Amino acid sequence: MKLYYSPGACSLSPHIALLEAGLPYDLVKVDIRAKKLENGDDYLKINPKGQVPALALSSGEIVTEGPVIVQMIADQAKDKNLAPARGTAERYKLQEWLNFITTELHKNFSPLFSPVLPDDTKAFFKDRLMTKFKYIESQLAGRDYLMGKEFTVADGYLFVMLAWAERLNVDLSGLPNLMAYKARLAARPKVQEALTKEGLSKAA
Structure with missing residues (x-):
């Protein structure tokens, strides 16, 4: 997985979730004002909303919106009890x-x-x-x-x-x-x- 983040922004929430879950991930820093990655690539091509966080899955799918992302992370590490079971x-x-x-x-x-x-x-x-x-x-x-x-x-x-x-x-x-x-x-x-x-x- 790849987490697109900006230091101290709301993307810190899924960053904490990933570490608590013990899941492997890469961090990609985003300049939110310029909508650019550190290598100069256009962030809007990854997330047209232009906001962080965005989570790139191994399938290539991009998931946005923090509350959704953190639940997805929790569900991939059920033994960590970061979220109650779905449907409860x-x-x-x-x-x-x-x-x-x-x-x-x-x-x-x-x-x-x-x-x-x-x-x-x-x-x-x-x-x-x-x-x-x-x-x-x-x-x-x-x-x-x-x-x-x-x-x-x-x-x-x-x-x-x-x-x-x-x-x-x-x-x-x-x-x-x-x-x-x-x-x-x-x-x-x-x-x-x-x-x-x-x-x-x-x-x-």
Whole structure:
């Protein structure tokens, strides 16, 4: 498999998943703004959406959209328990978390990366994000991870959102469950390995 990524972008989530799963893969760095690979090739020919992540399978098929990719990775390493079995109530709960993270967190972060939006607009999105993070804070009470005692691919995705919060000065210090959870994730060897491979080891 080949993971197309940009350092610190949402592609960090499947990168963590691949390492946690112990699956062989190659990393291909993408310049998202230029839509080019490091060798100068046109990334749009690989993924016309122009976004990361994209996962190239041995069959030549390209899979996009992070929540789909991480479930595919988990299903190829069932012994690692990175996702509940397909068709179970627990799997639907995992999908619920993945959808919440991608729609309620990920998309509300996007405006904060814009260099042209005014500060008051960004403050609006930060307030919206805080509402979502407070919900997660309540759900983490008494839990090590989103699904309970076991790390899943949803946790890897949420870790990326927490790293973005720190980077963009979304203050989560008043949410003790969430802060302890982030520390647990950052301490995982495979999370640290992904950060190191993307040149982000200080970001944890």
